[in-house]
Amino acid sequence: MAATAKTRHRSAGRPTTKPKLGQNFLVDVGAAQRIVDALGDISRCTVVEIGPGRGAITSLLAATAEKLIAIELDRTLAAQLRMAYLRNPKVEIIEADVLRVDCDSLVQGRSKQITTAPQEMPHKVARVVGNLPYYITSDILLKLFECHKNFDRIVIMVQKEVADRIAAEPGTRDYGVLSATAQLYAEVENLFTLPPAAFSPPPKVHSSVLRLRVAPKAAALGVDERGFIAFVRQVFAQKRKTLGNNLKQHFETGQINSALEAASLKADVRAEAVPLPQMAALYRSLYKR
Ligand code: SAM
Secondary structure, three states: OOOOOOOOOOOOOOOOOOHHHOOOEEOOHHHHHHHHHOOOOOOOOEEEEEOOOOOOOHHHHHHHOOEEEEEEOOHHHHHHHHHHOOOOOOEEEEEOOHHHOOHHHHHHOOOOEEEOOOOOOOEEOEEEEEEOOHHHHHHHHHHHHHOHHHEEEEEEEEEHHHHHHHHOOOOOOOOOHHHHHHHHHEEEEEEEEEOHHHEEOOOOOOEEEEEEEEOOOHHHHOOOHHHHHHHHHHHOOOOOOOHHHHHOOOOOHHHHHHHHHHOOOOOOOOHHHOOHHHHHHHHHHHHOO
C-alpha cells in the first residue's frame, strides 16, 4: 500500500513504519472484524495471514482460528508478534518474504485435512487473509493462484482501483488481465471500501476488501492455465487495439479471423468485451486444443 504513503509514524514503544514495506496499519477495529468475518467459520480451519504487521487482524484470528500461520517480513514486527503469541500454541509467526514461502509445505505440512474424496490423495486446505502490502499485490495474487490447490477462500485488502479491476465484469472498462486471471481461479466478491483514515499512517488511496472463493475453471474451459494466461496477456497487450490486432504479431490474419468466427466473436471485438468461455474457445481454436 505504502508506495504512496509518505508520512512516518512514531509512537512510544512502537517501531517506526517502513513505507517501503507497505506499512499502513489498520486502526479501524470494526473493519478488522469484518475482514475476519468474511473468512466464514474458521474454528476448524488453518488460516494463513500475509503481513500481520502490528496484529490488528491477527489478534481476532488468534481468538477464532483452529491454527494461524502469520508471515511477516519485518524483523522487528515479527519478533514482537512472536513474543505476543509465545504462549499460544495455535499461532505460528514466520519471519519471511511471502513471495518466497513454499505454499505446499506451509499448508500440507501443517493444516487440517479437509478434502478426502475417496479416489484422491488426502489434501489439506487453508484460508488466506491479509491487508496486503500494496507494492507487491499482483505478485502475491499470482503466487496464490499458482498454489490455489492449498486454499479454498482468500480475503484480501488491496488498493481500491486494483480491487475494481480484479472484480470487474467483462464488457466494463476495468476488465483486463487481472480480472480474467483472477476469475479463472475464483469467484470474486468486492465486499467493502475503507477511507485512508482507517489506517496509520493514512495512505493516499482508498482500500477495498475482496473475497475470492477458489473455484478453478481451466479444466472445464478446456485450457491449460499457463498457456491460457499468456494468451490473455497477448489479447490485452494494447487495450486501445481490437483483440484481432493484438494477435497479429503472433498469428496469420486468416487464422485469427476463423478463430474469431469459431468463437462467435465479431472481427472488431475488443478483449475487454469477451467473457472467459469465449476467450477459451478462441484460445482452443488458435492452438488447436
Ligand atoms: N495486517 C496489518 C494491518 O492490517 O494493520 C499490516 C498490514 S500492512 C498494509 C502490510 C504488512 O505486510 C506490513 O506489516 C509489512 O511489514 C508486511 N510485508 C511487506 N512486505 C512483505 C513481504 N514480502 N512478505 C511478508 N510481509 C510483508
